[in-house]
Amino acid sequence: MRGRWLQVNGTLGGARRAVSVAAALILGGVVLASPAASKDTVVVLTTYHDDVVGPVVKAFETAHPDIAVELVWKQGIEAFGDLSKPDQSGIDVFWGPSLSTFPALRDRGAFRAITVDRASIPGRIGRQQISDPNGLFEAYEVAGYGLAFNLDRLKERGLGVPKAWRDLATPRVAGAVGLPIPASVGFSPALYDVILQSEGWERGWALISEIAGNGKLLGIGGSPTDLVAAGDIAVGLTIDFYPMAAAASGRPVGFVYPARTAFLPAHIATTASAPNAKAAATFVAFLLSRPAQELLLRPDIRRHPIRPDAYGKIDAVFANPFAPADDITFAYDADLGRLRRGVISALFDAAITSRHQRVAALWRAIHDAEAKLAAQPNPKYSELLAEARRLAGSVPVSAEAATDPARLARIKSYPSDIAAVWNAELDRAHERAFALVRRVGADF
Known part of the structure; x- marks a missing residue:
């Protein structure tokens, strides 16, 4: 049985605690296990809830069955503490909506550069920068501000x-x-x-x-x-x-x-001391790929992709911030x-x-x-x-x-x-x- 690997609430007895979600769903409880020895592992610290994480990790594991994903859930301030340590707590990738944490960690040298194709991933919406100009973290999705109405x-x-x-x-x-x-x-x-x-x-x-x-x-x-x-x-x-x-x-x-x-971003970054750097690069590249970005359009997720080519057919209320006809933004700083x-x-x-x-x-x-x-x-x-x-x-x-x-x-x-x-x-x-x-x- 293949499940994804999640860390829940930090550590257990000094070791990372992992949970097989597939097994937990079947048994109705928490099952402690270790990723298969034949697989590479990528350790991802995220501030997202499972409504976003679940479908994305499932799609990644389907596309890359040789890599097991271990997820660590933390809030932004906790993530900052973990990723500021000398060994960065063994984390490979930081992923989530935390506007202040990514720049603060960047300024402490916590990330390594990510290489992307700016023709497909512009890193900005109009005049508004959404990714780090030096490529130390990339926008993963953006959320817009506005008015709910009855x-x-x-x-x-x-x-x-x-x-x-x-x-x-x-x-x-x-x-x-x-x-x-x-x-x-x-x-x-x-x-x-x-x-x-x-x-x-x-x-x-x-x-x-x-x-x-x-x-x-x-x-x-x-x-x-x-x-x-x-x-x-x-x-x-x-x-x-x-x-x-x-x-x-x-x-x-x-x-x-x-x-x-304005549309403000969530981000993704690879840590400077990532112990699984190759698997981390594969994970980040997948999340920024068109298939993974298109997952954000699902009705149960409803986030805006950062790739203009990921929008396809969208309903009227779901504006495409990259489309001139929907130009409702300004140069937000x-x-x-x-x-x-x-x-x-x-x-x-x-x-x-x-x-x-x-x-x-x-x-x-x-x-x-x-x-x-x-x-x-x-x-x-x-x-x-x-x-x-x-x-x-x-x-x-x-x-x-x-x-x-x-x-x-x-x-x-x-x-x-x-x-x-x-x-x-x-x-x-x-x-x-x-x-x-x-x-x-x-x-x-």
């Missing part, structure tokens, strides 16, 4: 499918938008950074704040896709594979990529996003999460005043409301600081003294915004 709930409000992030700032969607909290939901710091880089730092935060004023904040256990499917919200900001998987299983969820979004991930989470907590009711009330007041002003135009009051908008959406970190690595490093830990300064600045800005809105409202 069409029935939108129709109840007389709304069409949103086409841009800004469509969620209209008062007509108030109470029907779900926003993940970046400190609690792993994919969401990158999602908000996509908006910030697309719109610009100041305009981006103003937009995020206004959308939050319309919305519900979702923490751990509050999946935007699940709430959209249940009809609790009409639209949720999310990453594409959750709503696509839900739609494939028949749940009432649609998904749209707004204009100027993933390195900058990685540097300010913690700062974005801290600012969101300070400016939105910790004062959400007040933020929502402020934006309702601004929207109400703007509606009245539209009926009775007045240039003076238009200027006052424009200033109220600026104050309502402002954050206590400048656009200049938001692109300065040294300043980002100083504030990303969000110490208590910075928190106090931020909260005081936000309090003053919101109080001034409320005062301006009240001044306009007094004359209507």
